[in-house]
Amino acid sequence: AQKVTQAQTEISVVEKEDVTLDCVYETRDTTYYLFWYKQPPSGELVFLIRRNSFDEQNEISGRYSWNFQKSTSSFNFTITASQVVDSAVYFCALSEEGTGFQKLVFGTGTRLLVSP
Amino acid sequence: GAGVSQSPSNKVTEKGKDVELRCDPISGHTALYWYRQRLGQGLEFLIYFQGNSAPDKSGLPSDRFSAERTGESVSTLTIQRTQQEDSAVYLCASSLNRDHSYEQYFGPGTRLTVT
Numbered sequence: 001a002q003k004v005t006q007a008q009t010e011i012s013v014v015e016k017e018d019v020t021l022d023c024v025y026e027t028r029d030t031t032y033y034l035f036w037y038k039q040p041p042s043g044e045l046v047f048l049i050r051r052n053s054f055d056e057q058n059e060i061s062g063r064y065s066w067n068f069q070k071s072t073s074s075f076n077f078t079i080t081a082s083q084v085v086d087s088a089v090y091f092c093a094l095s096e097e098g099t100g101f102q103k104l105v106f107g108t109g110t111r112l113l114v115s116p
Numbered sequence: 117g118a119g120v121s122q123s124p125s126n127k128v129t130e131k132g133k134d135v136e137l138r139c140d141p142i143s144g145h146t147a148l149y150w151y152r153q154r155l156g157q158g159l160e161f162l163i164y165f166q167g168n169s170a171p172d173k174s175g176l177p178s179d180r181f182s183a184e185r186t187g188e189s190v191s192t193l194t195i196q197r198t199q200q201e202d203s204a205v206y207l208c209a210s211s212l213n214r215d216h217s218y219e220q221y222f223g224p225g226t227r228l229t230v231t
């Protein structure tokens with residue numbers, strides 16, 4: 001069973017638009033972590049955020065914000081006023097207490113294209 | 117400080133040959149991970165090390181794949197008798213694994229092409 005689902009394969013927006021990337025996860029553990037990573041065209045994965053299962057507070061960091069909702073098993077990522085430099089593949093990932101938080105299970109990624 | 121480094125950055129090899137991929141983790145990071153990313157796909161977990169031991173090898177796709185880590189530092193992923201389906205980017209990551217710091221920091225990857 002797919003543990004992390006990113007249903008949006010590719011999203012295209014025009015600069016300054018807001019965009020939300022969806023992530024739905026599945027786990028039986030009560031303690032787990034969720035992550036978002038960015039993979040720009042250069043290929044190197046960049047860590048963006050970590051959220052543990054007991055902290056449902058939404059987080060904002062500059063133009064980035066994350067909405068964690070346990071009731072719907074979702075951890076969505078919103079970029080406000082998108083810029084061309086935001087073009088990348090974004091991955092959502094899960095690590096579970098059952099694996100000692102050692103194995104990241106990734107979604108298949110959402111490719112974001114921001115055009116000028 | 118220095119991030120995770122991997123070498124070589126690119127490797128082209130003929131089918132049937134053995135290859136070794138190297139990873140240097142961030143200094144002080146006790147945990148080290150190997151993932152594989154096929155073209156246009158997400159990342160597949162291969163193996164992780166805590167110190168020099170590998171508690172979880174569940175992701176290694178076949179017995180042609182092996183990995184070792186020495187001195188709680190450098191790790192080598194070896195693929196024997198390479199096949200064309202082994203073509204992928206192999207990514208290494210390291211993590212502090214302390215005080216709930218489980219985020220993994222990734223290297224630039226090694227792009228392996230098997231011809």
